[in-house]
Amino acid sequence: MSYIDGFVLAIPKANRDAFIKHATTADAIFLEHGAIRVLECWQDDVPKGKTTDFYGAVKAKEDEAVCFAFVEWPDKDTRNSAMADLEKVMQTDPRMDPEKNPMPFDGARLIYGGFETVVNLESDHAK
Template identity: 60%
Template sequence: MPYIDGFVLAVPNAKREAFIAHATTFDTILLEFGATRVMECWGDDVPEGKLTDFRRAVQATADETVVFAWIEWPDKATRDAGMASFMKDPRVDGAGDMPFDGKRMIFGSFSPVVSLPG
């Protein structure tokens, strides 16, 4: 079963194209290191909740959009090795500033328990 890294972040609307370029660069490197799929999804219908929601979770402002992203890996061992290589890659260090506030990004790694069809 695959292994998943998931992310939620707030990106300034004015930096949408910069975010897409940044994500394309980083995602291509992740694929080189063993990821099987990377999805970066620009918020389209992200409702406000009564108690909590995606916008509150990342403290998104009125001029930001929530991005939901994930990386699929074949397994945890490939993910661990791939992320270690990614973090050491000079292209990552030399990529410049992120077009979002990384301190407000939420992330985690997950083992799927249901996968359909599958």
């Protein structure tokens, strides 16, 4: 089954277009290194929680949107190999140069992790 890298981050709402441009540019690198797909999702229906929620996880401010993203890999070995390569790419690829493609969000409040897929159901409607 596939392997997923998941991300949750807070982005100033005024930076939506800059975020889309940044993500489109940077995410292409994941695909070039074996990712199956990358999804970047902008908050639409994200409720405030009573105990915890997405907003609290990234310390989102009132003028920020919560975004959820994931990179799907065919397996963990492909992901690990790509990540080793991506460390080098981050240093040399102009698409990752912060001067040319600055992060339009506070990277210190980004949360992420790698996840093993344990259930994968697909509808015929998805195809």
